[in-house]
Amino acid sequence: MQSFECLSPDILLLSLQNRAEELLRVVERTKKSLKRAPQGHLRLAKRGNQFYGYHLTDAKSLKGEYIPKDNVSQMSKLAQKDYDEKALREMEHELSLIDGFIAKYSPEELTNIYNRMNEVRKSLVEPILLSDEEYARRWLAVPYKGKHFEAGVPDLRTAKGERVRSKSEVIIADTLGRLGIPYKYECPLKLADGGRSVYPDFTCLDLRTRKELLWEHLGMMDNPEYASLSVKKLSSYLQCGYVPGKNLIISMESSEKPLSQTEVRLIIQGVFRVNGK
The missing domain is CATH 3.40.1350 (Trna Endonuclease; Chain: A, domain 1)
Incomplete structure (x- = not known):
């Protein structure tokens, strides 16, 4: 760090913008995946040391239809759908937080305080953040x-x-x-x-x-x-x-x-x- 630097420049905004762009790409991909996903959800029940899968299609019923153990593909698709739905909600929540923060965040204001000074006043001040x-x-x-x-x-x-x-x-x-x-x-x-x-x-x-x-x-x-x-x-x-x-x-x-x-x-x-x- 040089002796004339008091405060490092802000890179938070760029990081948040990059994060938001990445989230948007994944959100769109997840939404497309969910459109192709099967109806219903997966319920797993444990008996002894074994897990059994059930396909839930009726919101009023918590039992569901038994999925044979050899039908791993169906259980995987249902499990993936359940995960994607939860992940989608969390990503959309994170995006809303980022958007709200960016809307109110003005890191350039710290530099503008110095830039708006006249030249005489600037000569008397050592800025906290240099352009x-x-x-x-x-x-x-x-x-x-x-x-x-x-x-x-x-x-x-x-x-x-x-x-x-x-x-x-x-x-x-x-x-x-x-x-x-x-x-x-x-x-x-x-x-x-x-x-x-x-x-x-x-x-x-x-x-x-x-x-x-x-x-x-x-x-x-x-x-x-x-x-x-x-x-x-x-x-x-x-x-x-x-x-x-x-x-x-x-x-x-x-x-x-x-x-x-x-x-x-x-x-x-x-x-x-x-x-x-």
Whole structure:
């Protein structure tokens, strides 16, 4: 967490909206299933160590028609129907609670308190919650010293004029910039396995969560020596809490299968949930 952050941004609304969409899909599927379900309900009676099934079709009768033990399919369909009806009621109840909460919930108001101030008053106040733009600006403004470029290394530049080490890193950097993901190239990181510093290819900022994610691009995976070193590097990251799919992004390529701009865009859109070209 950066020193200039007092309160993490709200992601509850997005989570609730995603939950509501998922519930709606399952509700519709359950309703269709119930339309195909048999009439009546299942009653189970225990005698000794045995259970016996009865098909209840008359609301006035609690006995029902005996279901032979070998007719497991009928008992299963009736049991599934009973379960689906109860689950449907609970899902619809949860949806009503979510809808009611969303209708009254205004997480943007905390940011608006600061945004509605005039510039003089803003200069006198440290906001509790920074806007995405201000947070990104402060995060990017923290100085760092990147990894040294040895003599003879090709001078490859991104659209912003940054120097990187490969054409694939140019693609990654430019796509991150185009999709609005703040990043730092080869920003030093001290690992907890001994205090040694490493230089991840990219340190990215997820503005939804205000968390940093590392991005390592493994560019010569058909080179046995490079591949072996890459495995050791990833092992070090794992031991220090950087897990692929959580806070570590990994991209790879070989001489036969170079990294494409489409692949980079799909990775970014999948991890950061952004839209763009």
